[in-house]
Amino acid sequence: MAISKKAYKAELHTLQIALVESQARLIAQGRKVLILFEGRDTAGKDGSIKRVTEYMAPRHTRVISLPKPSDRELSQWYFQRYVAHLPAAGEIVIFNRSWYNRAGVEVVMGFSSLEEQSDFIRDVPAFEAMLTEAGIVPIKIWLDISKEEQARRLEARVEDPLKHFKTSPLDGEAQKRWHAYTEARDSMLLRSHSTHAPWLIVATDNKKQARLNVMRHLVERLAVRNLSVDTRAIDPDIAFMFEPEALIDGRMAR
Amino acid sequence: MAISKKAYKAELHTLQIALVESQARLIAQGRKVLILFEGRDTAGKDGSIKRVTEYMAPRHTRVISLPKPSDRELSQWYFQRYVAHLPAAGEIVIFNRSWYNRAGVEVVMGFSSLEEQSDFIRDVPAFEAMLTEAGIVPIKIWLDISKEEQARRLEARVEDPLKHFKTSPLDGEAQKRWHAYTEARDSMLLRSHSTHAPWLIVATDNKKQARLNVMRHLVERLAVRNLSVDTRAIDPDIAFMFEPEALIDGRMAR
Amino acid sequence: MAISKKAYKAELHTLQIALVESQARLIAQGRKVLILFEGRDTAGKDGSIKRVTEYMAPRHTRVISLPKPSDRELSQWYFQRYVAHLPAAGEIVIFNRSWYNRAGVEVVMGFSSLEEQSDFIRDVPAFEAMLTEAGIVPIKIWLDISKEEQARRLEARVEDPLKHFKTSPLDGEAQKRWHAYTEARDSMLLRSHSTHAPWLIVATDNKKQARLNVMRHLVERLAVRNLSVDTRAIDPDIAFMFEPEALIDGRMAR
Amino acid sequence: MAISKKAYKAELHTLQIALVESQARLIAQGRKVLILFEGRDTAGKDGSIKRVTEYMAPRHTRVISLPKPSDRELSQWYFQRYVAHLPAAGEIVIFNRSWYNRAGVEVVMGFSSLEEQSDFIRDVPAFEAMLTEAGIVPIKIWLDISKEEQARRLEARVEDPLKHFKTSPLDGEAQKRWHAYTEARDSMLLRSHSTHAPWLIVATDNKKQARLNVMRHLVERLAVRNLSVDTRAIDPDIAFMFEPEALIDGRMAR
Structure with missing residues (x-):
C-alpha cells in the first residue's frame, strides 16, 4: 500500500490532467457539481481539496468554508446559508465541511438542540x-482517519508554526470524545446515504493513497468517458461506497 | 357587501393597529412569518401589501418582488434565489409573487419546461x-378576481398615467388566456394546499372588502390572542381556506 | 401659505405624474440618480419618500434605510456599506438617512470618535x-423643522398606536439636545454643500407645502424638460438651495 | 542571483512562518490590510499569491479575483464592485488584479472609453x-517581467495540460502589444504612486527570487517588529519602491 514519492507525483499529475479535461467538458455542458468533504479533525480535508482544485478553472470553481453562523443566521432555516452557494451551470462547488456539521460536531458538543438535530x-x-x-451532481466524501493517526497529526500540528491557524480550541475534544464522534458518524452515514446522494468513504491514514483515490473517484464520477485514466485503479481497501457492513467489518475506524 | 368609505377607513385603522400590536409581539418572541401574495394580474397584490405593511416595523419587515432571473439564476436550483430572502427571527417577509410563478405564468406562457414545472x-x-x-409560519394568499373585473382594471390602468409602471407587455395575455390561467390556478391550488401550508382564497372584485378580509385573516393568524379585533368578522363569502369544492361551487372565478 | 386638502391632492397628483414621466425618460436614458433625505427626527422623511416613490417603477427604484451597523461593518471603510447600494444605469436610489449620520446624530450623541467625524x-x-x-446625479435634501413643531409631532407619535414602530429610545434627546443638533446641522451644511452636490433646504412645519416643494424640486432636477409642470411654482420661503446666510437670516430653524 | 532549490525552500519556510506570526498579531490588533497584485500576463501573480496565502488564517484572508463585470456593474461607479470586498478589522484582502485594470488592459485593448480611463x-x-x-494598509505590488521571459512562459503554458484554464484569448495580445502595455504601465505607475500608497516593483524573471522578495517585503510591511527575519535581505536588484528613474535606468522591462 505504500507508494513512492515519485510514483505518487506521477499519478497525481495524470489525475489532475484528467480533472482539468473533465471540468472543461462540464463547463461546456453546463453541468453542476457539488462536492462535500467531511471527516474528523485532521482527516485531510484541506489537503485533499488543495490537490483537487489546484489546476481547476478559477471562475468555475468555488471552495466554501463557512464561518460560525451569526445569531441572525442561527435563527434562519438551517440550510439557508448553504443554499446561497449552490452551483450554477458549469460550476463545481466544494464544501469544506457542510450542512453535516449538524450531524457531527453539533451532536457531540451539544451546539444545537436535539430537536434541531432530528x-x-x-x-x-x-x-x-x-x-x-435539479440537475446538481452531489459527491459526498467522508475521510476516515484512525484514532492513533489523528493523535499523531494533532500533536504534529501543535509543534508546526505553519499550522498555527489550523489549531482550534476544539482540538482537544477530538480524541477525548472519539467514541461520541464515531457514533455520530455511524448514525449520520446510515441515515443520509442514498442511491442518488451516496457517501464515498476514503481511509485517510495513508495521505498519498487517500488523495489519489479521492481523485480517481472524482474523475470517474465527473467524466462522461475519460481515456487517459483507468478508474479501475481505485483501491477498494482505501475508497469504497458506503454500506452499513463497513461500520462493523473493520473497514472503518472505531 | 358594499361598505362605506368611512366604515372602511375606520376598520382598516383598527386592523392596522392590531397588526402593529401583533408584530410587536412577534418580534419579542422571535417568530418568523412568510406571507405569499399570489393572484392574476390586477388582482390587488400591490394594494393589499401596501395596506398590510404601511405601519409595520421597517427593520423587521421586507417585501420581496424578485426581478426576472438572470441566466445564471435560471441554471440554479429553482428555490435558491427565494431562499436568500427567508425570514430570520422576528421578521415578516412578504413575497409579492413567489416561487408559484412556476405553476402560474410559466405554465401558461411556456416560460419553463414541462419537466421543470413538474x-x-x-x-x-x-x-x-x-x-x-424550521419554525417559519407560512401564509399563502390567493387573490381571486373575476374576468370582467380584470378587464375593467386593465383598461383603467392603461388610461391612468400614474399606473404607467404597472403595465406590462403580458397584460394582453391575461384576458386572452383566461382559461389557461384558470386551469393553472386550479392545478396549483389542488396540489400545493396542505394542512401546514394552506391557501387562503380572497375574492377581490370588491377591493375594500378584500383588503379588510386579508387583514382580518393576518391578525387571526399572527396574533396569539388579540382583544381589539373580532376575527369572526371574516366574511366567508370573501375569504375562506381553500378546499377543492370551491373550484366548482361558484366561490371562485372561472 | 395654507393649502386646501383638495388643492394639495390635485397638485400632488400632477407632480406624481410628472415624476412618472421623468423616470420613464431616466430609465430610457440610463441615468443614475441618488436622493438623500436628511433632517431631524419627525421632520417628515418617511412621509416625503412615500409620496415621491408611490408610483415609481418598482424595479428601478430603491429606498435604502440601513440598520445599525454590525461590529464588522463598524470596522470597515465608513462609506463601504453605503456604496453597495449606489444606483446603476436607469436606477433611482433614495437614502432615508445616509452617510451624513456621521455628521449628525453621531456628533451629538458621541456614537463615533472625533477623528472618525473629522x-x-x-x-x-x-x-x-x-x-x-461617474454620472450619478446627487440630490441632497435637508428637511428643516422648528423646535415647536417637533415637540408637537413627538408627542402625537407617542399617542398614536400606528406610530409604535416610529418611536425610538433617542426620541427624548431630539428636544433636549436641540442646540447641539442645530450646531451639527450648520457645520454639516457649511462643509458639505458644493456646486456639484448642493443641499436643498425644505421648511417642513407645513407638511403639505413641504411635500409639494420637494416634488417640484425633484421634477425640476430630474426632467430634461417637462411641459406639464411649472417648476417656477417652487415656493422660495419653503424650499431653496442652501447658502450660509440662511443659517442666520431666519430661514432655518434655530 | 540563482538560488538552489534547497535554499529557496528553507527561506520560503522561514518567511511563511514570519507571515503567520505577523498575521496572528494583525488579527489581535484588528488591523486591515489590502494587497494588490498587478503585472502583465504570466508575471507570476497566481504563484506569488499561492505562496503568500498558503498558511494564512483562512477566515481572516480573502483572495479576490473578480470576473468580467456584468452590464449592470459596468454602469455603476467603477470602484463599487471592489469596495464590497475591502477588509474589515483583522482581515487581509488580496486582489489578484484590481481596479488598476482600468489603467492597464482596458487602455491597451480599448475596453473602456478614454473618459472613463481619465x-x-x-x-x-x-x-x-x-x-x-480609514486605517487600511495598502500594499501595491507590480510584478515586472521581461518580454523574452513572457514569451517563454506563454509558450510553456500552451503545452502544459495543467495550465489549460490559465490560457485566455488575450494571451496573443501580450507580446503583440508589448509596447502599448509598457506605456500603460509607465503612465499608471507615475500617476498612482504616492507616499501613502506606494508601488513595490518586483522583477519576476527569476520566479524564486521574486517570490522570496515579495514575501520579505510583506513581512517588513506587516510586522510591527519581527525578530526571526532580517528584512535587509530584500535584494534591491529584484525588489524596490517605485521611482520614476526606474522606468529608464534599466531596472524595469521595456
Whole structure:
C-alpha cells in the first residue's frame, strides 16, 4: 500500500490532467457539481481539496468554508446559508465541511438542540433529493482517519508554526470524545446515504493513497468517458461506497 | 357587501393597529412569518401589501418582488434565489409573487419546461414542510378576481398615467388566456394546499372588502390572542381556506 | 401659505405624474440618480419618500434605510456599506438617512470618535465629487423643522398606536439636545454643500407645502424638460438651495 | 542571483512562518490590510499569491479575483464592485488584479472609453488616500517581467495540460502589444504612486527570487517588529519602491 514519492507525483499529475479535461467538458455542458468533504479533525480535508482544485478553472470553481453562523443566521432555516452557494451551470462547488456539521460536531458538543438535530437528519435526504432532481451532481466524501493517526497529526500540528491557524480550541475534544464522534458518524452515514446522494468513504491514514483515490473517484464520477485514466485503479481497501457492513467489518475506524 | 368609505377607513385603522400590536409581539418572541401574495394580474397584490405593511416595523419587515432571473439564476436550483430572502427571527417577509410563478405564468406562457414545472409542483410541498418545521409560519394568499373585473382594471390602468409602471407587455395575455390561467390556478391550488401550508382564497372584485378580509385573516393568524379585533368578522363569502369544492361551487372565478 | 386638502391632492397628483414621466425618460436614458433625505427626527422623511416613490417603477427604484451597523461593518471603510447600494444605469436610489449620520446624530450623541467625524467631513466632498463624475446625479435634501413643531409631532407619535414602530429610545434627546443638533446641522451644511452636490433646504412645519416643494424640486432636477409642470411654482420661503446666510437670516430653524 | 532549490525552500519556510506570526498579531490588533497584485500576463501573480496565502488564517484572508463585470456593474461607479470586498478589522484582502485594470488592459485593448480611463487615473489617488485614512494598509505590488521571459512562459503554458484554464484569448495580445502595455504601465505607475500608497516593483524573471522578495517585503510591511527575519535581505536588484528613474535606468522591462 505504500507508494513512492515519485510514483505518487506521477499519478497525481495524470489525475489532475484528467480533472482539468473533465471540468472543461462540464463547463461546456453546463453541468453542476457539488462536492462535500467531511471527516474528523485532521482527516485531510484541506489537503485533499488543495490537490483537487489546484489546476481547476478559477471562475468555475468555488471552495466554501463557512464561518460560525451569526445569531441572525442561527435563527434562519438551517440550510439557508448553504443554499446561497449552490452551483450554477458549469460550476463545481466544494464544501469544506457542510450542512453535516449538524450531524457531527453539533451532536457531540451539544451546539444545537436535539430537536434541531432530528429535524436535520429527517430533512436532509429530501433536501438532497431536490438538488439532485435539479440537475446538481452531489459527491459526498467522508475521510476516515484512525484514532492513533489523528493523535499523531494533532500533536504534529501543535509543534508546526505553519499550522498555527489550523489549531482550534476544539482540538482537544477530538480524541477525548472519539467514541461520541464515531457514533455520530455511524448514525449520520446510515441515515443520509442514498442511491442518488451516496457517501464515498476514503481511509485517510495513508495521505498519498487517500488523495489519489479521492481523485480517481472524482474523475470517474465527473467524466462522461475519460481515456487517459483507468478508474479501475481505485483501491477498494482505501475508497469504497458506503454500506452499513463497513461500520462493523473493520473497514472503518472505531 | 358594499361598505362605506368611512366604515372602511375606520376598520382598516383598527386592523392596522392590531397588526402593529401583533408584530410587536412577534418580534419579542422571535417568530418568523412568510406571507405569499399570489393572484392574476390586477388582482390587488400591490394594494393589499401596501395596506398590510404601511405601519409595520421597517427593520423587521421586507417585501420581496424578485426581478426576472438572470441566466445564471435560471441554471440554479429553482428555490435558491427565494431562499436568500427567508425570514430570520422576528421578521415578516412578504413575497409579492413567489416561487408559484412556476405553476402560474410559466405554465401558461411556456416560460419553463414541462419537466421543470413538474419538478416544482412535486417538490413544493416537501420544501414548504421543511420551512414549517424550521419554525417559519407560512401564509399563502390567493387573490381571486373575476374576468370582467380584470378587464375593467386593465383598461383603467392603461388610461391612468400614474399606473404607467404597472403595465406590462403580458397584460394582453391575461384576458386572452383566461382559461389557461384558470386551469393553472386550479392545478396549483389542488396540489400545493396542505394542512401546514394552506391557501387562503380572497375574492377581490370588491377591493375594500378584500383588503379588510386579508387583514382580518393576518391578525387571526399572527396574533396569539388579540382583544381589539373580532376575527369572526371574516366574511366567508370573501375569504375562506381553500378546499377543492370551491373550484366548482361558484366561490371562485372561472 | 395654507393649502386646501383638495388643492394639495390635485397638485400632488400632477407632480406624481410628472415624476412618472421623468423616470420613464431616466430609465430610457440610463441615468443614475441618488436622493438623500436628511433632517431631524419627525421632520417628515418617511412621509416625503412615500409620496415621491408611490408610483415609481418598482424595479428601478430603491429606498435604502440601513440598520445599525454590525461590529464588522463598524470596522470597515465608513462609506463601504453605503456604496453597495449606489444606483446603476436607469436606477433611482433614495437614502432615508445616509452617510451624513456621521455628521449628525453621531456628533451629538458621541456614537463615533472625533477623528472618525473629522475624517468623514473632510472626505465627503471628494467622495461625492467622484460619484458625480461617474454620472450619478446627487440630490441632497435637508428637511428643516422648528423646535415647536417637533415637540408637537413627538408627542402625537407617542399617542398614536400606528406610530409604535416610529418611536425610538433617542426620541427624548431630539428636544433636549436641540442646540447641539442645530450646531451639527450648520457645520454639516457649511462643509458639505458644493456646486456639484448642493443641499436643498425644505421648511417642513407645513407638511403639505413641504411635500409639494420637494416634488417640484425633484421634477425640476430630474426632467430634461417637462411641459406639464411649472417648476417656477417652487415656493422660495419653503424650499431653496442652501447658502450660509440662511443659517442666520431666519430661514432655518434655530 | 540563482538560488538552489534547497535554499529557496528553507527561506520560503522561514518567511511563511514570519507571515503567520505577523498575521496572528494583525488579527489581535484588528488591523486591515489590502494587497494588490498587478503585472502583465504570466508575471507570476497566481504563484506569488499561492505562496503568500498558503498558511494564512483562512477566515481572516480573502483572495479576490473578480470576473468580467456584468452590464449592470459596468454602469455603476467603477470602484463599487471592489469596495464590497475591502477588509474589515483583522482581515487581509488580496486582489489578484484590481481596479488598476482600468489603467492597464482596458487602455491597451480599448475596453473602456478614454473618459472613463481619465476619470479613473484622476480619482484613484484620492480614493486610495481615503482608504488609508480609514486605517487600511495598502500594499501595491507590480510584478515586472521581461518580454523574452513572457514569451517563454506563454509558450510553456500552451503545452502544459495543467495550465489549460490559465490560457485566455488575450494571451496573443501580450507580446503583440508589448509596447502599448509598457506605456500603460509607465503612465499608471507615475500617476498612482504616492507616499501613502506606494508601488513595490518586483522583477519576476527569476520566479524564486521574486517570490522570496515579495514575501520579505510583506513581512517588513506587516510586522510591527519581527525578530526571526532580517528584512535587509530584500535584494534591491529584484525588489524596490517605485521611482520614476526606474522606468529608464534599466531596472524595469521595456
